[in-house]
Amino acid sequence: MPQLQLPIFPDSCSLITPHLGFQRVDDRVVYFNGHLPVFSHACDDLASFRLFTSQLVNNGSVTQAQIARAFGVPLITVKRMCVRLRDEGSAGFFKPRPPTRGHKLTPDLIAQAQAMLDAGAAVPAISSALGVLQTTLHKAITAGRLKKTVLRVL
Known part of the structure; x- marks a missing residue:
């Protein structure tokens, strides 16, 4: 029972x-x-x-x-x-979230921002010139969509 x-x-x-x-x-x-x-x-x-x-x-x-x-x-x-x-x-x-794609940084803006970064411009200057927030540019640099070049002075 x-x-x-x-x-x-x-x-x-x-x-x-x-x-x-x-x-x-x-x-x-x-x-x-x-x-x-x-x-x-x-x-x-x-x-x-x-x-x-x-x-x-x-x-x-x-x-x-x-x-x-x-x-x-x-x-x-x-x-x-x-x-x-x-x-x-x-x-x-348990799967990771898919990465989000930026809507503000179009391929054209990314090319312009990368050219300005390569020329040695600072992120605040690029932000005001392109009309994009500084945080958006920093996120793109962190994600690897933009490459920040480090100028070394000897």
Whole structure:
């Protein structure tokens, strides 16, 4: 005859449902089913958090609203993560974001800015001459779209 498992949780455990809870232990978050730990991840590991909570929702163990309430996450974020799990699988949570392309620096402006950089002009001067923000030029230099030449004086 099967025995009923009592929902006994460790002290200071926060409940998601009457049978699922979580607790922060040092720098980790541990999830419990009753008194048994079922999963853990680092406190700052957002991808693992999103993956596991989305799996709980997609498996029918919890509702999206229960996750949103238990963790203080916006409901729309929980919904988006569930869709990501369905569409991309677990790898979708761990792939890097695609790099964004600048809209202000057209190929023509990049050529002009590179010519001015090669001539030894400073970024603020290039910014005012081309009508582009200095931060945009610095981002392009950091990303490698522009090459800043260093003039050495001997």
